[in-house]
Amino acid sequence: MKKQLLWGVLLFAAGFSSCQKDSFKPVNDESGKGKSTKVNVVQPTYYYADLVLQPRQPGETFDTYKTSWGAADIKVTGTPSWNTVKYPNLQNGVPAFGAAYGAYVGVNGVEFNIVGEEDVITVSAGSTPYFNFQAFHKDLSTYQDSLEKWHKTNDPKPNPDLNTYPLIYTYVKLSYTDPTAHIITTTGKLIRVTTGSHLAIATIDYPLPAAQGSTVTYPTFLGGVPHPDNPNQYYHIFGHDGKITKINDSDCKSASGTYTATSNQFIFIVNVTIVKNDGTTVTYTGQTVDLS
Numbered sequence: 164m165k166k167q168l169l170w171g172v173l174l175f176a177a178g179f180s181s182c183q184k185d186s187f188k189p190v191n192d193e194s195g196k197g198k199s200t201k202v203n204v205v206q207p208t209y210y211y212a213d214l215v216l217q218p219r220q221p222g223e224t225f226d227t228y229k230t231s232w233g234a235a236d237i238k239v240t241g242t243p244s245w246n247t248v249k250y251p252n253l254q255n256g257v258p259a260f261g262a263a264y265g266a267y268v269g270v271n272g273v274e275f276n277i278v279g280e281e282d283v284i285t286v287s288a289g290s291t292p293y294f295n296f297q298a299f300h301k302d303l304s305t306y307q308d309s310l311e312k313w314h315k316t317n318d319p320k321p322n323p324d325l326n327t328y329p330l331i332y333t334y335v336k337l338s339y340t341d342p343t344a345h346i347i348t349t350t351g352k353l354i355r356v357t358t359g360s361h362l363a364i365a366t367i368d369y370p371l372p373a374a375q376g377s378t379v380t381y382p383t384f385l386g387g388v389p390h391p392d393n394p395n396q397y398y399h400i401f402g403h404d405g406k407i408t409k410i411n412d413s414d415c416k417s418a419s420g421t422y423t424a425t426s427n428q429f430i431f432i433v434n435v436t437i438v439k440n441d442g443t444t445v446t447y448t449g450q451t452v453d454l455s
Contacts, residue, residue, distance in 0.1 A: 208337075209369040211255075213359035214239055229267075232364050233286035233349030236267045243362060245355055246280055249374040256372040257355035259362065276303060279310050281331060282353040284364070285339065295339045299350070306334035315384050325373060332368035382408050385422055385431045386451030397452055398437055398445070407435050415439050422451075429453040 214228035217238075228239040243259040250257040258281040264273040266286070274296075275284040285299060309329040317327075331352065340348045351364040385407070387397025401409040402422045410418035420435035430453050437445040 209366045211354060211356060211363040211365035211369060213356065214362040214364065216360045228360060228362060230364055232284075232351055234347040235273075235286050237273050237286060237364075238265050238267060239263070239353070239362070239364075240265070243282070243353060250355070250372070252375055253355060253357055253361060254372050254375075255354070255356050256365070256369055258371065259353045259355055262353060278303060278307055278331070283331065283335060283367070284351050284353070285348055286351070287348045295348075299335070299339045302335050306331055309334070311384075325371065328371075330371055332366075335367050337367055385433060386429060387454045388433065388435060388437070388445075388447045388451060391445055391447075397454060399454070400433065400435060400437075400451070402431075402433075407433065410437060425450070427453070 212230045212232055214230050217227045217229055219225075219227070225240055226242060230237060230239070239262045241262045243262045245257050245259045258279075260277050260280055260282045262275075262282055264275045264282075264284055266272050273284055273286050275282055277283075283303065306329060313327070313329050335350055338347075338349055350367050352367055352369065354363055354365045354369060355361055356363045356365075382401035382403045385400050385402050388400055390396035390398065398415065398418070399411040400407055400418050401411065405421055405423070407418050407420040407422055416438045418435055418437045420433060422431045422433040422435075424431055431451050432449070433451055434448045435446070437447070439445065
């Protein structure tokens with residue numbers, strides 16, 4: 164996945180003024196003897212902060228949102244996307260992706276990564292060398308590997324079983340702040356919500372909702388297409404029902420063509436045209452490479 168780094172400036176503004184918290188109330192158990200017994204229910208840790216839509220400035224053709232996250236005021240620009248087939252109706256926790264992030268005033272910034280169908284962000288306030296980027300990217304890479312392995316095993320398949328589907332909060336921690344440092348770092352992810360502008364930044368452990376559709380299928384991972392200039396580099400392509408529908412490489416826009424199966428379930432015969440971000444195209448006819 165392409166990692167993008169946007170450094171901005173931060174306000175040291177602690178707190179989450181626009182946070183919405185999921186909460187559970189204690190349950191009273193009325194016994195036959197007229198006694199009341201309180202049952203303790205664990206308060207969930209997850210929450211989100213609504214993105215507040217800002218007025219467009221003269222000449223702007225894009226949306227800008229603002230919220231407080233971690234110890235900073237951050238802005239989110241653009242029009243995020245989400246899987247409308249899997250999640251046709253509005254509900255809390257639907258993962259969103261494709262926005263851009265920045266900070267308002269200060270000395271640090273916001274980093275974001277698109278992983279699967281989620282924008283994952285970190286907000287740092289203080290001195291950036293104290294943020295453990297290495298640990299964060301290691302956990303993020305482990306999650307990405309698990310996600311790809313899951314899709315190789317389960318595509319095409321109906322809605323994912325959340326008992327086996329890799330969930331980001333089991334890999335990425337809530338914070339990567341060095342306890343000895345004078346810095347606050349907070350992770351988060353972009354989600355759809357039923358309040359405010361219907362977009363929010365949530366904690367990593369915010370639960371992934373079950374898919375609403377009953378006929379959702381995922382494209383089959385077809386394997387690697389050799390790069391014409393580098394035999395050790397491959398394009399990762401996906402297809403469905405004999406047609407190539409997707410390419411999972413950050414320097415490419417799209418892939419189209421056809422494929423047929425072989426006796427090896429991990430190798431396909433493809434006729435594909437790949438369009439790169441710079442407008443050039445790559446065509447390939449032949450077997451894909453098993454990258455499992």
